[in-house]
Amino acid sequence: MEKLPWKNLLPCVIFYALILSISALPATRIQKIDNFIRLPDDKVMHLAVYTAFGFLLAALPYPPVALGMTGSLLGALDEQSQRLSLGRDVSVRDWFADILGISLGLILRRRFR
Numbered sequence: 001m002e003k004l005p006w007k008n009l010l011p012c013v014i015f016y017a018l019i020l021s022i023s024a025l026p027a028t029r030i031q032k033i034d035n036f037i038r039l040p041d042d043k044v045m046h047l048a049v050y051t052a053f054g055f056l057l058a059a060l061p062y063p064p065v066a067l068g069m070t071g072s073l074l075g076a077l078d079e080q081s082q083r084l085s086l087g088r089d090v091s092v093r094d095w096f097a098d099i100l101g102i103s104l105g106l107i108l109r110r111r112f113r
Contacts, residue, residue: 012057027085028086042094043093048101053074053102054104054106057071058105058109067102072098075099
């Protein structure tokens with residue numbers, strides 16, 4: 001396998017950094033945003049965001065199983081990082097929504113190929 005150019009990995013890295021930056025927001029900040037712009041249900045948000053992330057991951061030249069495992073691990077890391085944010089909690093259900101989203105994104109990307 002050829003060496004993976006950074007430009008192929010960059011969209012995934014930037015998108016995941018965006019996910020982590022949103023996850024780092026304290027609960028009060030999320031509530032203010034929700035009061036200004038009505039946000040969808042938490043699980044729907046996780047599913048949508050991680051579907052997009054899975055779609056980006058699927059563009060990388062690795063087996064889908066490896067990409068799914070990587071996405072699942074990054075979803076778990078995202079959930080654990082929320083322990084550091086004031087008023088936020090860790091949820092296994094959110095992580096399952098992340099895994100479902102990653103899987104859906106990988107499947108959708110394969111459909112478009």
